[in-house]
Amino acid sequence: MLLTRLAEVSREVAATAARSRKTALLAELFRETDPDDVPVVIPYLAGRLPQGRLGVGWKVLSRPVTPAAEPSLTVRGVDARLTELGRVSGPGSQAERARIVGELMGAATADEQRFLLGLITGEVRQGALDAVAVEGLAQATGADPAAVRRAVMLAGSLQTVAEALLADGPAALDRFRLTVGRPVLPMLAHTASSVAEAVQKLGGCAVEEKLDGIRVQVHRDGDTVRIFTRTLDDITDRLPEVTSAARELRGDRFILDGEVISFDGDGRPRSFQETAGRVGSRTDVAKAAREVPVSPVFFDVLSVDGHDLLDLPFADRHAELARLVPEPMRVRRALVSGPDDTTAAEEFLAATLARGHEGVVVKALDAPYSAGRRGASWLKVKPVHTLDLVVLAAEWGHGRRTGRLSNLHLGARDTDGTFAMLGKTFKGMTDAMLEWQTARLKELEVSDDGWVVTVRPELVVEIAYDGLQRSTRYPAGVTLRFARVVRYREDKRPEEADTVETLLAAHPEVQR
DNA sequence: TTCCGACAGTGGGGTCGCAAT
């Protein structure tokens, strides 16, 4: 298959708003795909590269290359070149990668260049990624979409399911079963604004502490232990103490779901930054493990001794978990019978926060384990802080925000009357707010370099955030975690904005 | 007819590790 055909379909998909039409377009292409092209066509149309990391970013890709007049690239040819590209390493590799990219782009038409650029940078922007590709795949093969989704969850990848499905039809889906040693996509939580709201939605539920660490899926088969992240990367080699802990459990074959986190000498959780830095360390794991030891804390079990537990209600899975994993290695929890019983949940949240954790996850006791964002039987609740800050500048948006000022630079008042930048945010804005802030900030403009519009620090905005973290980037030595806009405060003058001093006082746990 | 679940888009900060300077 020619790449130009994919570029064409991608353009058509991007041009239609209707999800049903997007699905139909993808299904049509999947039907005409040669089996040998499937391993490439499927991920490409889901907006992903089969190679994953390539070591090429915007710096290399932004160099303009004269496009070819006629399409000649084949899908498999491009894939082979990109595989080659990903294998380049050692001294001079950056230049070599740039050379290969230039060559590839030179052989591509303008249309193909756009498509390749989107693929490599991960910004396909066609309004259809994995989930819509799954629908298209189901439609192309006559398979049940739910069965395809489940197979993708079990395989941990769309690509392998697509290959099997397009080669052998819907019957191939039965081949995908939960297997110890092969990671499955993890179940994720949605957000609720209060435990009362969460309990109201879920009825009988467990309220569990939410630890601010790294999500892990731990597989053990006899002496073999494998540890996977949320995105199914294998990080076994970085976490020897988790491997040891898994080996000490009484079961012989199991899959556990949990969080890895570091505690200090008093049993208080260390900051996310410390835990994440430890888990990210690969070069001297022994040293990292001595300095920042981590502990696994489990909250679910997917398989035990050959029994697939995915479809059991959470209450039953937890009973198995409690049999397998001793209490200190499980998250703390409280049981709530229903909406009339929120006091216990509120108290548990308060106690969890007092122990230094970030919040709770409320989980329906009758829900099976299901991956992806589908379903809302897990609801996280975290406290939200707010501040009144001053807009110092704003950046021009991209994609659907092109032509609107989007990413705000936020400042708090400093002791000398100036404003110290604390971070940026693009979150929480409605289209109307984007429109309004673009006009308002243009009135306050001091300069515009085409990327950042600097403004007089006069506009006050209420910002919600999850907490403070240390920063080497910003002058106050701290930055906001997950900052988002709540509303503009035109009733407030910049002199009434919050100060760096009060912010730091509100978060004594953060040492600069 | 209205409501709501699911999805994609729009990016944020930090840390690590590799390659280049």
Added chain:
DNA sequence: ATTGCGACCCCACTATCGGAA
């Protein structure tokens, strides 16, 4: 040694489609 940059951790929120209620 330091700097640049890509990968991968954590993540919130809005707009929109389309099926459920």
